[in-house]
Amino acid sequence: MQLRTLWHAVAIGSAFAATPVAAQTIYPINRAEILEGSRFDFKVEFPNAPTSADVAVTINGKPAAEIFGKGTTFTQNEEGQKHSALWLRGATLPAGNYTVEATQGTNKATVKWEVFATTQPRRAKNVILFIGDGMSVANRTAARILSKGWDEGRYNGELAMDDMSNMALISTSGTDSIVTDSANAAHAYTTGHKSCVNALGVYCAKNALTLDHPKVETIAEVIKRRGKMAIGVVTNSEIEDATPASMVAHTRRRSDFNDIVKMFHDVQPDVIMGGGSPNFLPKTTPGSKRTDELDFIARFKEAGYTLATTKTEMNAAVAAGSKKLLGLYNTGNIDGAFDLRLTRKGTVSKFPDQPDVVEQTKAALDLLKGNEDGFFLMVESARIDKYSHSLDWERSVFDTIMLDNAVKVAKDFAGDRNDTLIIVVPDHAHPISIIGTYDDDRPGQLLRDKLGVYADSVPPNYGPLDADGYPTKVDTSRRLAVVYGSYPDTCDTGRPDMTGERVPAVKGPDGKTNIANEKDCTGPLAARRTGNLPFDANSGVHAADDVILTAMGPGAEKFRGHKPNTYVFRVMAEALALGGE
Amino acid sequence: MQRQRHEMLTTRRVTLMGLAVALLCREARAAEPATIAFDGLYKSFGVLGFQFSDRVTSLRGQEVRLTGYMAPPLKPESHFFVLTREPLAICPFCQSDADWPVDIVVVFMKEITPMVSAGRKVVVSGRLEIGSATDPETGFVSQIRLVDARFTLA
Ligand SMILES: [Zn+2]
Numbered sequence: 001m002q003l004r005t006l007w008h009a010v011a012i013g014s015a016f017a018a019t020p021v022a023a024q025t026i027y028p029i030n031r032a033e034i035l036e037g038s039r040f041d042f043k044v045e046f047p048n049a050p051t052s053a054d055v056a057v058t059i060n061g062k063p064a065a066e067i068f069g070k071g072t073t074f075t076q077n078e079e080g081q082k083h084s085a086l087w088l089r090g091a092t093l094p095a096g097n098y099t100v101e102a103t104q105g106t107n108k109a110t111v112k113w114e115v116f117a118t119t120q121p122r123r124a125k126n127v128i129l130f131i132g133d134g135m136s137v138a139n140r141t142a143a144r145i146l147s148k149g150w151d152e153g154r155y156n157g158e159l160a161m162d163d164m165s166n167m168a169l170i171s172t173s174g175t176d177s178i179v180t181d182s183a184n185a186a187h188a189y190t191t192g193h194k195s196c197v198n199a200l201g202v203y204c205a206k207n208a209l210t211l212d213h214p215k216v217e218t219i220a221e222v223i224k225r226r227g228k229m230a231i232g233v234v235t236n237s238e239i240e241d242a243t244p245a246s247m248v249a250h251t252r253r254r255s256d257f258n259d260i261v262k263m264f265h266d267v268q269p270d271v272i273m274g275g276g277s278p279n280f281l282p283k284t285t286p287g288s289k290r291t292d293e294l295d296f297i298a299r300f301k302e303a304g305y306t307l308a309t310t311k312t313e314m315n316a317a318v319a320a321g322s323k324k325l326l327g328l329y330n331t332g333n334i335d336g337a338f339d340l341r342l343t344r345k346g347t348v349s350k351f352p353d354q355p356d357v358v359e360q361t362k363a364a365l366d367l368l369k370g371n372e373d374g375f376f377l378m379v380e381s382a383r384i385d386k387y388s389h390s391l392d393w394e395r396s397v398f399d400t401i402m403l404d405n406a407v408k409v410a411k412d413f414a415g416d417r418n419d420t421l422i423i424v425v426p427d428h429a430h431p432i433s434i435i436g437t438y439d440d441d442r443p444g445q446l447l448r449d450k451l452g453v454y455a456d457s458v459p460p461n462y463g464p465l466d467a468d469g470y471p472t473k474v475d476t477s478r479r480l481a482v483v484y485g486s487y488p489d490t491c492d493t494g495r496p497d498m499t500g501e502r503v504p505a506v507k508g509p510d511g512k513t514n515i516a517n518e519k520d521c522t523g524p525l526a527a528r529r530t531g532n533l534p535f536d537a538n539s540g541v542h543a544a545d546d547v548i549l550t551a552m553g554p555g556a557e558k559f560r561g562h563k564p565n566t567y568v569f570r571v572m573a574e575a576l577a578l579g580g581e
Numbered sequence: 582m583q584r585q586r587h588e589m590l591t592t593r594r595v596t597l598m599g600l601a602v603a604l605l606c607r608e609a610r611a612a613e614p615a616t617i618a619f620d621g622l623y624k625s626f627g628v629l630g631f632q633f634s635d636r637v638t639s640l641r642g643q644e645v646r647l648t649g650y651m652a653p654p655l656k657p658e659s660h661f662f663v664l665t666r667e668p669l670a671i672c673p674f675c676q677s678d679a680d681w682p683v684d685i686v687v688v689f690m691k692e693i694t695p696m697v698s699a700g701r702k703v704v705v706s707g708r709l710e711i712g713s714a715t716d717p718e719t720g721f722v723s724q725i726r727l728v729d730a731r732f733t734l735a
Binding site for chain 2: 277278281283284285286287288289290291297309328329330331332350351500503506507508509515517519
């Protein structure tokens with residue numbers, strides 16, 4: 001998440017744009033891959049606010065309007081700013097290679113696009129996209145150790161996501177930053193375009209309003225526009241949060257939650273499940289976070305949705321054969337597996353009947369599988385990332401196990417029908433690694449004394465597994481030593497926090513600098529760590545490291561080697577034959 | 582800590598000086614703000630909204646005292662901050678109110694005051710307001726507020 005960093009990114013972006021030699025900027029950007037027939041906004045920005053007579057835009061040597069078959073509009077001094085803008089909202093193109101040139105006086109800017117077709121017939125009836133938010137390789141390794149066990153160098157079992165036919169290494173950068181955030185990263189999967197940090201379904205142009213930037217169509221919109229396939233969006237974060245929002249949203253600022261709820265209503269995915277109900281309630285309802293009187297609970301009901309606010313209601317809706325389901329199970333994020341199962345902390349007492357991601361996935365599949373034209377389902381295990389921001393690796397790994405159990409549900413659904421493409425992929429990494437084990441029986445008083453590395457790294461003694469493959473005791477005498485590569489000033493206790501999610505740092509009295517949370521600094525082994533992040537960071541940050549994608553089903557064979565994240569969209573669009581009008 | 586000592590003194594006085602003084606004392610204490618707690622703010626709390634407890638409703642417009650954690654302040658000096666039940670893990674106000682927990686209490690100070698570390702427990706006294714209101718300065722929508730408030734470290 002790290003919204004603070006986002007401001008920096010925006011500020012740096014405009015600093016570059018303000019340099020005097022700024023050239024014309026063309027959207028979609030250079031090397032864009034565009035699905036044939038998909039909608040996108042074409043925009044060219046000309047610095048220093050020229051008149052239309054001073055500029056020319058051609059595509060493959062012809063006037064842009066001729067290639068698009070639609071007129072463009074030109075605005076001098078767009079929004080009173082020091083640039084002029086040429087626009088065509090809702091453009092489409094047939095498959096082919098395109099060279100776009102924008103000429104302004106003696107300056108020429110050029111971008112190339114590939115508009116790709118998809119071959120018929122459609123190969124997959126269904127696509128299930130699992131996103132492990134912030135799930136690094138160490139999350140998978142630790143999940144395997146905790147849920148399958150380890151003995152003499154071998155694991156006693158494979159994760160459901162390990163045992164899939166295809167694998168690829170995915171790079172996750174955005175246009176503006178090597179290290180991306182979840183908005184822009186999920187946007188790459190749902191649109192096939194690269195964009196900037198904080199953006200969903202748009203390119204980042206100079207527009208002042210967050211909703212005015214040049215849009216690109218999301219896979220949910222393409223599917224809804226083209227036919228009768230059903231759409232599901234399932235998460236344990238707030239439903240307005242970046243990853244689920246990437247299915248429907250077009251905004252330069254991911255925190256436009258109230259607008260994002262409206263966008264969910266515009267696109268109407270058949271299944272919508274997560275937390276984050278306050279942005280659905282009119283502002284006069286105590287508990288609302290809206291700033292207007294719109295009642296989206298009522299609006300979704302009017303649109304034929306069954307509302308579920310608990311696991312019991314969710315299952316009842318599925319049993320009753322509901323075709324459309326809005327499930328909102330918490331005002332904030334749904335509690336993670338660690339708190340749901342072990343501590344009953346967090347908001348479990350307030351919301352005692354929340355479904356976890358596995359139960360949500362089951363319900364979503366039961367509801368969607370009746371659709372004759374198939375479905376596209378996105379399932380996110382969101383808090384893998386959020387807990388890593390808090391340097392709370394046990395909770396992050398529990399939610400990795402939870403994701404894997406949801407993948408198991410999907411694999412059981414797909415069975416041997418061979419019509420369902422299942423993809424499991426993180427949106428980005430965190431700098432997290434396993435370096436050995438802590439053993440309380442080792443001599444010494446410091447956390448470092450208790451750490452065994454290489455041959456001194458004794459196997460952990462986590463408690464017996466429950467029926468769902470989670471260890472029932474994690475606060476044991478021999479524990480994995482998991483380290484994060486990025487952290488603010490903090491204290492490392494070397495053991496799980498059984499009182500609730502870790503709070504690694506808190507804001508100091510100057511309102512800017514973050515300092516260690518003293519709550520963690522007093523335990524018997526607590527080790528003070530001087531942060532390695534900027535002083536205004538209060539939690540861990542994402543990493544640019546590539547992530548591991550695994551997949552099975554029709555189309556999965558295309559995942560091999562190293563690919564950019566936009567390629568995931570392309571494989572899904574090809575499997576569903578989403579190209580053309 | 583300070584309140585405990587106050588109560589101990591009160592008790593001693595009661596035993597030493599007898600009933601009349603005890604009655605006086607009780608009257609003097611009745612003028613002090615009523616204490617409310619995060620746990621007692623609501624009688625129902627669900628995803629479709631919540632209802633304030635009868636006690637909170639009856640204390641509307643009166644001076645109350647509430648203990649909580651100061652959320653990361655916007656500025657080192659401000660007349661406005663957010664009080665939360667638990668210390669917040671992630672700085673939410675960097676860009677918007679999107680990530681706030683729902684059961685926050687917004688505090689408008691009597692005067693601009695230097696803020697303390699986020700994560701510090703504070704005791705806030707102020708006049709209780711409930712019902713939806715939008716701060717004209719920040720656009721922040723709140724359902725429960727303490728206004729003309731002061732705080733001390735807990
Ligand atoms: Zn994140």
